[in-house]
Amino acid sequence: FVALSDECDAQTASFLKREVSDGIIAPSYSPEALEILKSKRKGTYLILQMDPSYEPEEFERKQVFGVTFEQKRNDVKITEDCLKDIATKNHDLPESAKRDLLIALITLKYTQSNSVCYTKDGQAIGIGAGQQSRVHCTRLAGTKADNWFLRQSPQVLNLPFKPEVRRPDRDNAIDVYIGEEWEDLLETDDWKRVFTEKPPVFTREEKKAWLKKETGVSLGSDAFFPFGDNIERAHKSGVTYVAQTGGSIRDDNVIETADKYNMTMAMTHIRLFHH
Structure with a gap:
């Protein structure tokens, strides 16, 4: 399902016409875009218009077998302020990496926890979601990121x-x-x-050789990394920049591992759990 923050124009609609999706939601549509999208899926493509001024309720509620769960809506703002506390020796964080880390954190805000997201060149390239272990998230997302890079070989x-x-x-x-x-x-x-x-x-040796060329990948986590094994796995997929909550009793081990690979790691001090 496609979600846009700006008006859907004819160029975007033409791109989406050949992509697999069931529907779209956007603030508005140009007349040309509407005509293009109406022809998608033999006229059954779902086209929704959002209300940009809508403000959801402060609390979310869910009923499960007669029990009502209530929690405050996650309205945390994902800004560059989340990246100011850098815990590693390397403090280098170029604008492209800031952009990619913010994209990772925004993705995690709306992704089923536990979750980890790899980003590169302004896009998510691997998401590991809904896992029972954080290192499993890191492995799953890393495998997807590897496949993204292998496709460019x-x-x-x-x-x-x-x-x-x-x-x-x-x-x-x-x-x-x-x-x-x-x-x-x-x-x-x-x-x-x-x-x-x-x-x-495409031999295993050739794949390994190609994947070693991947660098400059960013990684975000929706909560703290409990051990350095997450960083070890991230390094295999070319991760250079990391944003995670921080606050683990083993932060020293995680930071030490990041320093071993000369990574830049920011502690966001926010949890982005989504259930």
Whole structure:
């Protein structure tokens, strides 16, 4: 489902027309954009207009089997003030990293906890959500970030796709090609369905070599990191900048691990749990 903070114009609508989604919500739509979106999904595409002046209630309530739970709405403001307390020896935090860390924190504010988010170049590239362990969040999101970077490798960009293959089929083929189950595609006749010729195997060694080139990734966590193992895993996916709550009894271990890799880590002192 697509959510926009500004008016949906014709250029945005044209981009969305070929993307998979069930609906959109935006403050307003240009006449041209409306006409384009009305033709999506054979006229069943859901188009909603938000009220930018709407203010939700201060408290949220949920009833489960006769028990009513109540909590204050998470109205914390995600600004650069969240990044002022840098705990590591490295204090370097360029504007691009600030942007990416803020995007990660905003994403986490609305993502099911526990959650961790990797960002790069102004976009989320890996989200690990709803896990019982924070390091599992970090691993899950890191694997997604790795896949994002692997898709930009020469081995993937040069895959010999047949011109008639649709985008979803291309994406699915790439996902299998870069994954651990590549045999399902290359060791059967299935490759003939999407490729003009059989591509070479993208070996584990080649993947590792390519992933080592990834740097400058930002990582946000919706609560504190309890141990340095999260930072160890983040480093494998090119993380250079970190924003986390802080306040763990093992903060010293987490900071020491970040210093080992010359990372810049900010303590936000805010929890972004969403349940």
